Amino acid sequence: MGKPILEVNNLRVSFKMYAGEVQAVRGVSFTLDKGEVLAIVGESGCGKSVTAQTIMRLIPSPPSYIKEGSSILFDGKHEISKMSESQMQNIRGNEMGMIFQDPMTSLNPTMTVGAQISEGILKHQKKSKSEAMKRASELLTLVGMSNADERLHQYPHELSGGMRQRVMIALSLACNPKLLIADEPTTALDVTIQAQIIDLLRDIQEKTETSIILITHDLGVVAEMAHKVIVMYAGKVVERGTLEDIFYNPRHPYTWGLLRSVPRLDSDKNAELDSIPGTPPDLYAPPVGCAFAARCPYAMKVCKEIDPEHFHVNDGHSAACWLNHPEAPEVEMPVGIGRGAHG
C-alpha cells in the first residue's frame, strides 16, 4: 500500500485532574499507510477520540499531556509529540484535517460558510480572498452541494445537519491534507444522512487518495469503508487486523461482544439485542491484568494477574487476549460471529 503516512508508537496520554491522573490512552501503536482507511472502534471513553485529537494536538495541555516514550511520526519526518504550538499550526488544516462529531456545534454560527472554509486556505496558501472563495466554492461542489456560490454566503443555521457535515468535510479538505481524521462523523446525523455522508467520504477518499482515520463505534460504518481496523478498550488496542480479520475471524472476546451487539437482519426479531454486561474500568486506577477481564465471560486466572501482550494471529492481525496463547483452552466463538457476520 505504499509507505506509512502516520506511525503511532506506544502513545500514552494522561489527564492531570484534581482527583489524580486519568490514563486515557495507555500505549497505543498503529501505522497508517498512504491512501488507507483505518477505523478505530470502541465504546465511549475507550480513548479513541483522545488518540485522534492527540494526533492533531487539539487537546489543551494542561490538563492533558503526552507521556514520555510516546511517538507520533507523521509523513516520515514530523515528530508530532515534540512539536511546538506554532509548528503544529502549520500542519493543522494544511497537512491534516479533522471532521468533528456534531455539525450543529462545530461551525461558527456568526460566520458565513464561505468565510469559514476560506479561512484555512488563506492561512496556509498564498491566495487572495477571491481565489480562496473560488476554492471554497469548488470544495462545496466536491462535497455534493448544489448552488455552491450561493451557499458560500449562507450561515450554518440556514443549513440542515447533513449539509453542515458536508461543509465540515469541505472545510477539512480545504488544503488537500494528507491525513483526514473523522471523529464519529455520522453519530449525530439521521440514519439516511449517515449513509450519504459515508458514501461521500468513501468517494472523496477514492478520488483524492487521502489517508483517513475513522473514529467510530458504528461497525456498519467500519464495514462500509475501512481497510484496517483497530479495536480499543480502556485506552489500549485489544485487537488489530484487516476488515476481513476483524469481521470474519475476530480473536478477542471484546470484539466478539461488539459484533454481537450489532442488530442483524437474519436474527429472531423478538430476541433482545446482545450487549456486553458491566462497565469499562476506572482509568484513574487501571486494573493490573487484562482490563476486560472483569466483563469477560471467558476470563481465566491469568487474565486478572497479567496483562496479555498481543498474540500474532497472521500477518497484520493480532489480539491481546490470553485465549490466543498456545496453552490456552479452546473456546468456541459465540454463535453468529465469524463468516457472514457482516453484510
Added chain:
Amino acid sequence: MLKYVLRRFVYMVITLWVIITATFFLMKLLPGNPFGEAAAKMPPENLAILKAQYGLDKPEWQQYLKYLGNVVKGDLGVSYQFPTRTVVEVIKQSFPASLELGIESLALSVIVGLTLGIIAALRHNKWQDYSSMFIALIGISIPSFVVAPLLSLYVGNKWGILPPGLWEGPENRILPAIALAFGTIAILARMMRASMLEVASLDYIKTAKSKGLATGKIVVSHMLRNAILPIVTILGPIAVNVITGTLVVESVFVIPGLGYQFVSSITTLDYTMITGLTIFYAAILIVVMFLTDIVYGLVDPRIRMSGRR
C-alpha cells in the same frame, strides 16, 4: 429587516403607554398631597381653587385622559414644586450634563471592562485572571457613594490633580466619569470573562484550531463576536442607568444633572415631575432596548433571520 423594525416600534409604543398608565395611577395611590404642609393650614376654599387650577378636582379617569393627550403632544405638565417651570424645561436643562457624563463613563467602562474580561479569560487561572477579577471584585463591592467622595477628596482636593467638582471644562469630567464607571467595569469584566470562557469550550473553536489558525486569530474572529452577545443584552439597561444620571455622583461632584431632580421630585411629591421623569426614563430605556435589538441582529445572523420571517 424593515418589518422587524416596524413591529418593534409598535411594541415600543404599547409598552410606553402601559408605563404611562401605571405610573399615573400609582402616583394617585401615594399618601399625602403635592401642596405639602401648607395645605393643612390653608382654608378649604383656597385648597379647592388650587386643586381646580391643577385639574385635581376632576374624576381621575378625566385627569388621566387629559394627561395622556398632553403627553402625546409632548407636554409633560408644569412642576408643582416650581410652578414657573415645565417638566420638559427641567429635562432640557438637566439632561445634557447627565447624558454627557453617562456616555463618557459608559465608554470608559466598556473599554476597561471588556479588556479586563478578555485578559482574564485568555489567561484563565493565571495571575492576570486573578488580578482582573480582584479589580472587578473591588468594583462591585465598593459603592459609588464611597468611591466618589474619596476621588473628590484625594485626587481633587488633597493632591489637586483634577478639579474636585463642578461642571466646567473637560478636566471636570474625568473624576465623576471614573466614579460612575467603577461598578459597571466590574459587571462587564465578569460577564465578558464568563462569556469568553464559555465560547472557548465550544466545538467550533476546536474546528478553528484544527484549521491551523493562530490563537490570536481565533480570539479575534471566532471568540469575540460570539462572546459579546450576552454583553450587548445587558449593555442596554446599564447604558440607560448611567445616562439618566445618578444622585450620588451628581451631588458629590455638584453636577447639574437629572439624577438630583428625580430624587427631589419624589421627596416633595411633585406628581407631574415624577410621572414626567418616569416616562422620560422609560422612553429612553425602551429606545435603547430597541437599538440593542438592532445591534443584536447585526452581530448575530440567526436573530436577523428570525426577524425577517
